[in-house]
Amino acid sequence: MSERQRKGRVAAILGGALTLTLPLAAQMAHADQKVLVTVANGYFTQPELDGARWDGATPAHWEGDGRTVSREAAQHPGEIQAATLGALSTTLRDVKAGARMTVLYEVSPTTRPGCSADAREFTIGVGSLKADRTTERAPGDRKPNWKEQSFPFTAKENAPTVTFAGKGDAACGPMLANVRAYRDDPPGDADPCAGDKPGTACGGAREKDPCKTSEGSEKPQACGGVTDNQSEMQRCKPKITTDNSCLDEVATDGRREKDLINGQETKIGKFNDRKRESDPARAVDDACSTPLSGLPPFKKDHYVFLPTGCEPSP
CATH class of the missing domain: 2.60.120.260 (Galactose-binding domain-like)
Incomplete structure (x- = not known):
């Protein structure tokens, strides 16, 4: 056996010994934690x-x-x-x-x-x-x-x-x-998914929902209410993926809410455009012809002339 071959075999043996002993030393150091x-x-x-x-x-x-x-x-x-x-x-x-x-x-x-x-x-x-x-x-x-x-x-x-x-x-x-x-x-818990709030890599299987309460008890205020389609959305299991096809099927685009907002803005605009100062009688007619439902709260002094026949509640 040449000198180069002999040195190569010695290096391989030493390398294998280090591979076996280093993890054991690391385990001993981990187990012997002193504060x-x-x-x-x-x-x-x-x-x-x-x-x-x-x-x-x-x-x-x-x-x-x-x-x-x-x-x-x-x-x-x-x-x-x-x-x-x-x-x-x-x-x-x-x-x-x-x-x-x-x-x-x-x-x-x-x-x-x-x-x-x-x-x-x-x-x-x-x-x-x-x-x-x-x-x-x-x-x-x-x-x-x-x-x-x-x-x-x-x-x-x-x-x-x-x-x-x-x-x-x-x-x-x-x-x-x-x-x-x-x-x-003692050594720390080696399970990365242990505890009430495991990381997202654990799939969230053990994660507790703070808004789930026992029957008859109240939810925290931060949990808010339940939307119309929330129950359908909840059936879409969380995944570590960019695939949102399940949510796309049940989630809305907010059109109904937008329509309601636009309707309120239209009513408020018509109400504010009335010429109440020119003719008291005309102001009464125009004010009474404007539906008051859906308007924000207002005070009586919004009118220069207060209609008596259709006086809104304060």
Whole structure:
């Protein structure tokens, strides 16, 4: 086998492998949808400290006796501040009951002078659900060993509170940093025709008619009345086509409506053309000879001389 043939076979095999694996990866990414949820001051940026300090005030938007640790003291690779445990609690205000959550965070033994490099124990919990955790041992005194951990739970109530609590001497308790929370959303509905209003490509089979009501109930005002030939037009099934032959058979051209409008305009014109100011008697005769049916509403002061024998109703 030549070198060119060998390379061609390898490329074909790799191409086939990619064809098989890419859809699976896409499915896994689709199934693992995570939505970031706000953790107030999760990076412990407030209050901001200078120098090497482990005794800053309790982090803003957190409750408990934990303290803020400066960047220089935390020695985090992301150059962010941290907090000591103690105990610290934060409320996830954007979370609703029933949500499946994952809290991610990083912990390390403290770098505080006088404390050993030993691993430190702590707990994390939400309500009655608690888990025992531990940091990894640091490579030496006053050296950090930051490691990420996770805590999954299902919210039993709206706005659950997450609590971290160190064990043992709080002064040498573990350091906490980079707290984040994610909501695990299930995959969306893959059926494009699902729901009350599917797209036109679905044929409208499941589309609900807002003007169809149960017997005895009133239709919304926007539905209006029913025209004379509407029932015949409704038998023309909707199609995704330009063929309107069915509607052409039953739809009218509006001629009857046009004739009625023209008739009204003619009557109004004759009425307005009467010379009512020249001769009162003639005005009476002309006014009474003009049919009033189909005329728009008018007031008595439309006449200079008001006929008494054929006085229209106001």
